[in-house]
Amino acid sequence: GESVGLHLPTLSVQEGDNSIINCAYSNSASDYFIWYKQESGKGPQFIIDIRSNMDKRQGQRVTVLLNKTVKHLSLQIAATQPGDSAVYFCAENNPPGANSKLTFGKGITLSVRP
Amino acid sequence: EAGVAQSPRYKIIEKRQSVAFWCNPISGHATLYWYQQILGQGPKLLIQFQNNGVVDDSQLPKDRFSAERLKGVDSTLKIQPAKLEDSAVYLCASSLGVGQETQYFGPGTRLLVL
Numbered sequence: 125g126e127s128v129g130l131h132l133p134t135l136s137v138q139e140g141d142n143s144i145i146n147c148a149y150s151n152s153a154s155d156y157f158i159w160y161k162q163e164s165g166k167g168p169q170f171i172i173d174i175r176s177n178m179d180k181r182q183g184q185r186v187t188v189l190l191n192k193t194v195k196h197l198s199l200q201i202a203a204t205q206p207g208d209s210a211v212y213f214c215a216e217n218n219p220p221g222a223n224s225k226l227t228f229g230k231g232i233t234l235s236v237r238p
Numbered sequence: 239e240a241g242v243a244q245s246p247r248y249k250i251i252e253k254r255q256s257v258a259f260w261c262n263p264i265s266g267h268a269t270l271y272w273y274q275q276i277l278g279q280g281p282k283l284l285i286q287f288q289n290n291g292v293v294d295d296s297q298l299p300k301d302r303f304s305a306e307r308l309k310g311v312d313s314t315l316k317i318q319p320a321k322l323e324d325s326a327v328y329l330c331a332s333s334l335g336v337g338q339e340t341q342y343f344g345p346g347t348r349l350l351v352l
Contacts, residue, residue, distance in 0.1 A: 158340065167242075167329050167343035168281065213280050224336060225294055228280030 136235045143201040145232055147214035150195060156217035158226070159188060159199045163210045171199070171212075201234075209236045240264065242344035244330050250350045256318035259347045263311065263332030269293075271341060272305055272315050273329040281329055281343075287313060288336060320351045 137143045149157070155176045160168035174181045174188045174197075181188050187200040197214050211231040217224050243262040251257050263270050268289050273281035284303065285295040290310040298305070302321070307313040317324055327346040333339040 160343075165345075167331075167346045170340055170342060173340060215280070221336075223294060225283050225286060226341060228282070230278070230280055 133230075134233045134235065136237060137204050138237050139204060139206060141204055143199075143204045143208070143234060145199040145201075145212050145214075145234065147197040147199075147229055148195060149197060149214070149216045151216060151218045151227075152192075152195065153220065154216040154218040155220040155224075157188070157190060157197050158215045158217070159186075159197075160213045160215065160228075161208075161210045162213065162231070168213060204234075204236050206236050206238060209234055242330055242332055242342055244328075244344040244347055246347055247345065248348045248350075250352065251320055252352050253322055254319040256316065257320055257349060258317075259315045259328050259330075259349075261313045261315070261330030261344060263313075263330070264342055267332035267334055267342075268310075269333045269336055269339070270307055270313050271331040271333075272313070273331065273343075275327040275329055275346070277326070284315070286336075293336065317349075320349075322351050325349055325351045 158173040159171040161171050162168045172183045172186050172188045174190050179190050185202045189198045211233050213228050213231045215226040215228045217226055245260050270287045272284045274284050275281045284298045285305045286293040287307040290307050305315045327348050329343050329346045331341040331343045333341045
């Protein structure tokens with residue numbers, strides 16, 4: 125079946141370094157992708173999204189890259205801060221249209237070392 | 239702008255009891271979603287409403303779970319009777335429409351079934 129997956133369960137980075145979180149998706153019909161951040165005891169928080177007609181989108185300290193050839197999505201966080209420590213989920217939207225829904229991956233924990 | 243509101247935040251019940259969760263979406267958002275998030279996993283869609291109509295309830299265990307959104311705004315999700323495996327966080331999300339629309343999540347209700 126189709127699925128969204130993450131390559132690594134945990135990522136530990138030094139404060140101030142850049143973080144890269146990777147995600148693989150298998151549904152070539154997915155037309156929209158979102159990265160969410162979830163802190164302990166809270167609901168997922170929208171970080172950044174990208175549509176399938178783009179390959180890069182930048183936000184404040186975050187960049188999402190989409191490689192449709194290999195069905196790969198990544199989230200880059202510049203100058204990682206302690207407040208970035210959380211679980212990160214990628215989600216894909218499919219099929220396109222009124223009946224589309226988000227499918228979430230399992231999540232990766234980002235731990236920022238002071 | 240107020241976010242998605244959910245109540246209660248926590249609930250502990252015994253198996254075979256019933257429980258209900260409430261959600262108030264962001265004002266003006268036509269689409270409302272209920273997700274189940276088991277510890278260590280990404281959210282899984284249970285049901286999606288467009289205004290007061292059900293768009294997708296394919297993953298809702300209909301023998302015990304029910305949901306309604308009678309006036310196209312607030313929604314309730316009910317479990318009757320609860321099982322041990324229903325212990326999870328129940329997240330409500332809303333979006334302006336469907337498809338390539340960002341979903342905004344509430345804080346969730348943490349359910350523990352003993």
